[in-house]
Amino acid sequence: QKEVEQNSGPLSVPEGAIASLNCTYSDRVSQSFFWYRQYSGKSPELIMSIYSNGDKEDGRFTAQLNKASQYVSLLIRDSQPSDSATYLCAVNGDNAGNMLTFGGGTRLMVKP
Amino acid sequence: SQTIHQWPATLVQPVGSPLSLECTVEGTSNPNLYWYRQAAGRGLQLLFYSVGIGQISSEVPQNLSASRPQDRQFILSSKKLLLSDSGFYLCAWSQSTFEQPQHFGDGTRLSIL
Numbered sequence: 001q002k003e004v005e006q007n008s009g010p011l012s013v014p015e016g017a018i019a020s021l022n023c024t025y026s027d028r029v030s031q032s033f034f035w036y037r038q039y040s041g042k043s044p045e046l047i048m049s050i051y052s053n054g055d056k057e058d059g060r061f062t063a064q065l066n067k068a069s070q071y072v073s074l075l076i077r078d079s080q081p082s083d084s085a086t087y088l089c090a091v092n093g094d095n096a097g098n099m100l101t102f103g104g105g106t107r108l109m110v111k112p
Numbered sequence: 113s114q115t116i117h118q119w120p121a122t123l124v125q126p127v128g129s130p131l132s133l134e135c136t137v138e139g140t141s142n143p144n145l146y147w148y149r150q151a152a153g154r155g156l157q158l159l160f161y162s163v164g165i166g167q168i169s170s171e172v173p174q175n176l177s178a179s180r181p182q183d184r185q186f187i188l189s190s191k192k193l194l195l196s197d198s199g200f201y202l203c204a205w206s207q208s209t210f211e212q213p214q215h216f217g218d219g220t221r222l223s224i225l
Binding site: 031032034036041042043044045046049051088090092097098099100102103104105 | 144146154155156158161163169202206207208210211212213214215216217218219221
């Protein structure tokens with residue numbers, strides 16, 4: 001069974017710090033990886049996609065992928081209180097329906 | 113650009129009543145469509161997905177069903193709701209090409225009394 005593991009948190013960081021969110025996955029054939037942000041009571045919002053080993057930066061967000069270690073992470077620089085949310089890691093295996101396996105999410109709290 | 117509409121936003125239903133939740137996507141054709149449920153404080157549970165009109169795959173056996181009567185319309189139904197059907201129901205879509213992300217609607221919060 002395909003699994004995606006995340007520490008449920010909460011991860012608490014002070015405002016302005018770097019928040020580091022981690023995710024491991026079990027299916028070696030996984031090809032694409034996504035990070036979603038979900039505010040309390042709202043639906044998940046796609047914030048990052050990564051397909052190749054290495055780093056991908058978008059504004060204050062950096063996604064890192066290491067397929068050999070089956071590990072994907074999300075770094076949030078200069079964390080703001082508005083970044084407080086649950087972050088979901090999602091993995092797309094080799095399937096035609098683009099079905100995703102989601103981790104349980106990490107709750108991030110950024111304290112002013 | 114593509115948009116996804118899901119309604120209603122909130123629904124309160126008695127046990128044993130029927131259910132119909134609707135989701136439509138605009139700005140794309142032949143999308144993959146998905147229904148998820150998220151219980152309070154829990155992760156996302158995939159209920160159904162569809163890769164085309166009339167094609168429905170069920171991930172979890174239960175008293176819910178799904179239909180796709182048109183290319184960009186996805187409907188979640190139940191004939192008789194159970195207390196355990198309470199939750200946050202999310203519709204999502206993706207492009208039909210490989211390795212595409214899913215994009216979620218705003219969700220329906222369903223409470224069963």
